[in-house]
Structure formats: structure tokens, C-alpha cells
Amino acid sequence: MPSTAEDREWAYEFAWPGRRTLVRAGGARVTAVDETGADVTARYPELRGLAAQLGSTEALLDGQVVVFAAGRPDPEGLRRRAEADRETARRLVDRHPAFFFVSDVLHLDGHSRLDLPYVERRALLDELGLAGDHWQVPPTHLGDGGAVARASRDHGLPGLLAKRRSSPYRPGRANTDWLFVEAPDVRRVLIAGWRPGGGRRAGTFGSLLLAVPDGASLRYAGSVGVGFSQEELGSLAATLAELEQPRPPLADVPDHPDARWVRPVLAAEVVHGPKSAPRWRGLLSEPG
Numbered sequence: 107m108p109s110t111a112e113d114r115e116w117a118y119e120f121a122w123p124g125r126r127t128l129v130r131a132g133g134a135r136v137t138a139v140d141e142t143g144a145d146v147t148a149r150y151p152e153l154r155g156l157a158a159q160l161g162s163t164e165a166l167l168d169g170q171v172v173v174f175a176a177g178r179p180d181p182e183g184l185r186r187r188a189e190a191d192r193e194t195a196r197r198l199v200d201r202h203p204a205f206f207f208v209s210d211v212l213h214l215d216g217h218s219r220l221d222l223p224y225v226e227r228r229a230l231l232d233e234l235g236l237a238g239d240h241w242q243v244p245p246t247h248l249g250d251g252g253a254v255a256r257a258s259r260d261h262g263l264p265g266l267l268a269k270r271r272s273s274p275y276r277p278g279r280a281n282t283d284w285l286f287v288e289a290p291d292v293r294r295v296l297i298a299g300w301r302p303g304g305g306r307r308a309g310t311f312g313s314l315l316l317a318v319p320d321g322a323s324l325r326y327a328g329s330v331g332v333g334f335s336q337e338e339l340g341s342l343a344a345t346l347a348e349l350e351q352p353r354p355p356l357a358d359v360p361d362h363p364d365a366r367w368v369r370p371v372l373a374a375e376v377v378h379g380p381k382s383a384p385r386w387r388g389l390l391s392e393p394g
Contacts, residue, residue: 107251107287107377108268110388115272117224118247118254121265121286122207123179124170125188129206130213131156132164138171140188148192150204152240159238166213167231168275173202178262206241209267212275220275227275252375252387255292265289291378292387294318295327298355299367300346303339310343314386317356317370326358330376333386342389345372 108116127146130137136157138147147153150171173183183202190198211219211231219227228246236243247254251268258266265288273283295316303312313331317324334342349368359365375387 107255107290107292107387108285110252110375110390113249113251115270116249116251117228117269117271118249118251119209119267119269120244120254120258120261120263121267122170122172122244123181123264124172124184124207127169127171127206128212129153129156129167129169129208130165131167132160132162133157146188149187149190149195150206151196152199152204153206155238156206156236156241159236160234163234164213164215165211165234167206167208167236168210168212169206169208172205172207174205175202204240208236208241208243209246210275212277220277222274223272224269224275225271252292252294252390255287255290259289259291289380291380292375293327293378293384294390295374295376296324296370297346297368297372297374298324298326298370299365300343301329301362301364302366307339310339311346314374315360315362315365316374316376324356324370326356326360328384329360330384330386332383333377338386338388 126141128139134157136147136154137145138150138153140146171184171187173180173187175183180202187195187198187202187204208231211227211234213219214230219230231243248271251266254266265286268285268287270283295318297314298317299315300311301313301315303310313329315329316327318327319325346366346368349371351367351369354365354367355370373390375390376384377387378384
């Protein structure tokens with residue numbers, strides 16, 4: 107996950123469990139190809155109406171084909187659609203309907219848009235007004251990646267996509283401007299205290315002690331000791347020194363004899379991995 111300090115530089119989208127698909131539509135024709143370049147137009151007859159909606163506009167669109175059942179993504183239905191021939195696909199339309207979630211526009215009316223920043227391509231995409239029974243443009247969220255990550259988990263989605271707002275579209279090239287973050291568990295916490303650091307962290311802190319609201323009081327929520335930049339270690343240590351208080355702000359005090367306590371006025375986010383220690387993401391607020 108990008109840090110909270112970088113949030114304004116990034117846009118966040120839900121990662122849908124589907125098949126990456128490029129769709130060229132316009133001029134009364136629709137053509138769809140998958141990630142391998144294979145023509146899969148016949149598998150998704152629901153998308154033919156895209157050309158009619160675009161009218162004389164021609165566009166090359168990037169997105170995901172997703173199949174739903176009972177309001178949730180249906181991997182088995184998607185597999186059946188992806189393996190279907192033309193006749194089978196027609197029979198499966200009612201039972202396993204396909205939806206195209208458009209996330210980007212690569213060419214528009216004969217002009218490449220690949221070099222435009224992501225936010226400009228998204229603006230062009232939104233102006234197309236694509237909305238139909240089997241296609242839509244899901245929203246992109248500018249900043250606040252933690253909230254998007256929590257919503258992604260709440261909806262049972264595989265994760266989120268973080269895209270640098272200034273990034274061009276780079277076909278077929280992995281890069282650090284587009285990140286797939288798998289099932290991030292981003293939690294909001296308050297800093298309740300810290301433990302002194304040693305070695306390279308002497309004079310700063312080794313870990314932060316965290317808390318979460320529990321009714322009218324605070325409950326201990328573990329600690330975080332990784333993910334800090336050198337600059338953060340110094341600046342945060344100075345801030346914590348100003349907030350220090352003699353008594354813990356928690357009812358359930360952890361057994362750390364060296365713990366130093368602070369007024370719990372700093373909100374932050376930490377990212378919990380399924381098999382890794384919590385990782386610092388950054389502050390959400392200044393002392394207040």
C-alpha cells in the first residue's frame with residue numbers, strides 16, 4: 107500500500123475477480139480480446155450494445171469481465187463463460203450473465219491516449235457516459251486508500267488497485283505506478299505509547315503501542331515496529347516526546363516495563379498481512 111503521506115498522489119479502484127479484457131467498440135461493431143490477444147467476442151454477446159451507446163465514437167477500452175450470482179462475483183460462472191463457444195455462450199447469458207467493468211480508455215476516435223496521465227484518461231472515460239445492463243464504469247477513489255481497502259474486504263473482493271494519478275498507460279509492462287494490493291487489512295488505530303529503540307533506532311523508538319476505541323475507553327491493539335522511514339522515526343519521536351504522560355491511557359495495560367505513554371491523540375493506519383507482522387502505513391492526523 108502507498109503510505110498515507112502519498113495518498114494524494116494515488117487513485118484506488120476495487121480489484122474485481124474477472125478476466126482482463128480489451129474491448130474495441132464503435133461504428134456498430136464490438137470486438138473483445140483477452141490478455142493473450144485471443145478474440146473472445148463470441149463469448150460475451152451481452153457487450154454488443156456498447157457500440158450502439160457509443161454511436162459514432164470509437165474507443166478501445168480496458169477492463170474486467172465479471173460474472174455475478176446472487177449479487178456476488180461468481181468464479182465458476184466466469185469459468186464457464188470463458189470456456190464457452192458461441193452457441194454455449196448464448197445459452198449461458200441468462201444463467202451466468204457477464205458484465206464489463208471499464209477502467210481505462212486507451213484509444214479514442216483514432217487517437218492514442220496512452221501517454222496521458224491516468225486522471226486525464228479517467229476524465230475522458232467518464233465523459234463517454236458508459237452505463238448499460240451489462241457494462242459500467244466503477245468509480246475511482248482519489249486518495250484515502252485505507253477506506254477503499256476496508257470496503258474491498260467488506261465486499262469480499264480480492265483486493266484493490268493503486269494507480270499513480272500522473273502515470274501513463276504502459277501496455278504489457280510491469281511497473282511501480284500500478285500496484286495490485288491483495289486483500290489488504292488496513293486498520294485505523296490510535297498511538298497510545300512507544301518502546302525505546304536500540305541500535306540504529308537509538309534515540310527514537312523500537313515500536314509503537316496501539317489502541318482502538320472500546321466504548322468510552324481504549325483497548326490495547328498490539329504494536330507496530332516496521333514500515334517507518336528514517337524521516338518518520340525522527341519526526342514522530344519528537345512529537346511523541348511532546349505528548350508524553352506518566353499514566354497509560356489504556357485499561358488493559360500490556361506487560362512492557364519499558365513502555366512510555368502518550369496522550370492518544372494521533373490517529374494512524376497499519377496494514378496487517380495474513381502471515382506477516384503489522385506494517386506502519388502512516389499518520390492520519392496531527393495532534394489534536
